[in-house]
Amino acid sequence: MRRLPATPDADPLALDDETVERLLRGELAPDQAPPGYAEVAELLTAVAAPPSPGELTGQAAALAELRAVTRPRRAAATRRAARRRRTGLAVAVLVGALVTGGVAGAATGHLPAPLRDAGRSILGPLDDGPAPAQPARPGPPSVPAAQGGPPSAGTTTGPQGARPGTTAGGPASTAAGPEDNKGLCQAYQAGKGDEQGRKLEASAFQALARAAGGEDRIAGYCAGLLGQAKAQDGKDDQGQPGADGQGQGGPPVTDPGQGERAQGAGSPGR
Amino acid sequence: MIGPEFDDVLPAAADGDEEAFGRLWTDLQPRLLRYFMVAAPAVADDLASETWLGVVRGLGRFRGNEAAFRAWVFTIARHELLDWRRRAARRGAEDLPADGVVDQAAPDDPAADALEGFSTREALAQVASLPPDQAEAIVLRVVAGLEVNRVAAIMGKRPGTVRVLTHRGLRRLAERLGDGGRIRRVV
Numbered sequence: 342m343r344r345l346p347a348t349p350d351a352d353p354l355a356l357d358d359e360t361v362e363r364l365l366r367g368e369l370a371p372d373q374a375p376p377g378y379a380e381v382a383e384l385l386t387a388v389a390a391p392p393s394p395g396e397l398t399g400q401a402a403a404l405a406e407l408r409a410v411t412r413p414r415r416a417a418a419t420r421r422a423a424r425r426r427r428t429g430l431a432v433a434v435l436v437g438a439l440v441t442g443g444v445a446g447a448a449t450g451h452l453p454a455p456l457r458d459a460g461r462s463i464l465g466p467l468d469d470g471p472a473p474a475q476p477a478r479p480g481p482p483s484v485p486a487a488q489g490g491p492p493s494a495g496t497t498t499g500p501q502g503a504r505p506g507t508t509a510g511g512p513a514s515t516a517a518g519p520e521d522n523k524g525l526c527q528a529y530q531a532g533k534g535d536e537q538g539r540k541l542e543a544s545a546f547q548a549l550a551r552a553a554g555g556e557d558r559i560a561g562y563c564a565g566l567l568g569q570a571k572a573q574d575g576k577d578d579q580g581q582p583g584a585d586g587q588g589q590g591g592p593p594v595t596d597p598g599q600g601e602r603a604q605g606a607g608s609p610g611r
Numbered sequence: 612m613i614g615p616e617f618d619d620v621l622p623a624a625a626d627g628d629e630e631a632f633g634r635l636w637t638d639l640q641p642r643l644l645r646y647f648m649v650a651a652p653a654v655a656d657d658l659a660s661e662t663w664l665g666v667v668r669g670l671g672r673f674r675g676n677e678a679a680f681r682a683w684v685f686t687i688a689r690h691e692l693l694d695w696r697r698r699a700a701r702r703g704a705e706d707l708p709a710d711g712v713v714d715q716a717a718p719d720d721p722a723a724d725a726l727e728g729f730s731t732r733e734a735l736a737q738v739a740s741l742p743p744d745q746a747e748a749i750v751l752r753v754v755a756g757l758e759v760n761r762v763a764a765i766m767g768k769r770p771g772t773v774r775v776l777t778h779r780g781l782r783r784l785a786e787r788l789g790d791g792g793r794i795r796r797v798v
Contacts, residue, residue: 354785361778365752380788381781387734388753392641399656400636403663404629410667411627 353377522552523566612756613638617677625670636663639681643688645731645754649739649746650692658695662688682761685751689765737784745780748773 354377356364363369364382367389374382553562613620613634623631643662647655665687673683729737738746744766751762752773763770 354782356778356782358774358778361774361781364781365749365777367753377785377789378781381785384729384734384737384784384788385749385753387729387731388645388738388750389756390731392637393731396641396644397637399660400633400640402660403636403640403667404632406664406667407624407627407629407632407670410670411625414671415627 522548522563527567613677617680621670621673621680625673635680639684642681642754642756643684645735646685646688646750647692648732648735649750650743651695652739654695658688658691661691665691678757678761681755682757682765685755685757686765737787738780740787741780741783745776745783748776749780752777 356375356378360369360375360378364374364378364385367386369378369382371379371382371386550556550559553559620631620634624635640659640663643659644655647658651658662684666684669683669687673680675683738749740746741749747766748762751757751765752759755762757765759770759773763773766773768776
């Protein structure tokens with residue numbers, strides 16, 4: 342390669358760096374290429390030619406991978422955003438409902454229908470809140486007794502007693518709690534009769550059923566909760582409403598078995 | 612090349628926008644195929660697919676302009692190639708295809724040659740017949756459209772080395788094509 346520049350015929354194919362660069366960039370047409378490089382220029386043009394249709398097959402596989410990678414991420418982002426919006430709205434409406442509904446409900450025992458419906462639809466997203474029967478207190482939690490009399494410890498309450506996996510999957514530690522259930526109870530009591538069947542379909546009332554330990558216990562639970570709410574005026578808010586909640590007919594009963602179920606239902610398989 | 616829109620196309624594609632991703636794919640898939648046609652023609656399609664899996668998985672983390680993106684894609688492509696070569700070496704040399712693309716380059720109709728010059732396939736076969744480093748340097752420069760410094764980074768060599776490789780490769784092509792007398796006799 343050590344040729345003297347003074348002897349041009351010594352290496353007819355010698356190239357300087359700039360010419361190499363221009364060839365590689367396709368800036369030299371074959372007829373502009375240095376002697377001996379016309380074919381190379383042509384070849385490089387073919388190497389960089391526009392794609393043929395045969396080179397543009399198989400995009401579907403790459404797109405499928407793209408979907409597999411990005412869909413879970415996008416769906417999660419959408420769910421997070423929706424949950425934020427929903428929670429914010431629910432909290433705002435909840436406060437309004439409790440203020441208004443609490444006054445109206447206390448005065449008349451009856452919620453205006455529009456408010457009731459709003460409560461039903463808005464409180465739904467909050468149905469993941471912890472059941473009131475799991476206070477931050479050591480020892481066996483308790484739930485109020487049912488209408489039918491004191492259940493014995495450890496007995497089951499039927500298939501509806503524990504319904505794991507029925508929640509919509511929200512944060513289990515949102516602000517929902519006894520206060521929310523009071524609102525639900527007011528709405529529940531306001532709709533006695535044929536409406537109750539429909540009510541129990543709503544997720545908010547399923548949460549109420551869980552808190553009460555079963556759909557057939559809602560009435561008793563609510564009676565205890567609302568009655569106790571009045572009785573508890575002035576007491577510490579952190580009190581455990583379930584601990585001394587009254588069933589309609591019976592004395593307060595501690596039921597560790599039910600407590601476990603309530604707890605289990607409050608945090609479904611997450 | 613996608614051009615100035617690349618800055619919008621890339622994040623859209625990373626977010627799952629299939630049209631945006633399709634633009635990246637359409638721009639790069641033929642280049643990847645040609646790179647692999649030179650380096651490992653028998654498995655060019657498979658290696659291109661594997662490269663896209665890597666690209667898709669890393670798309671959300673990539674930051675940079677279009678030239679950097681292209682260099683990144685070809686870095687992944689080269690890793691796929693080296694992985695494949697390692698696997699092939701473990702399996703044994705009997706599985707290694709012998710210069711498939713060169714054999715596939717059947718002589719074209721001379722009349723068509725005179726009019727259209729090389730087919731892309733034939734041209735790739737010529738490049739593939741060079742020593743591997745020279746062939747790879749030329750393909751990354753010409754097909755991937757990468758600057759010397761990026762090619763050097765991808766190949767793990769110094770820029771000066773890449774210049775020498777491309778220079779020698781072009782010269783060797785000129786010698787061969789001249790000897791073959793394909794077009795030279797016409798000139």
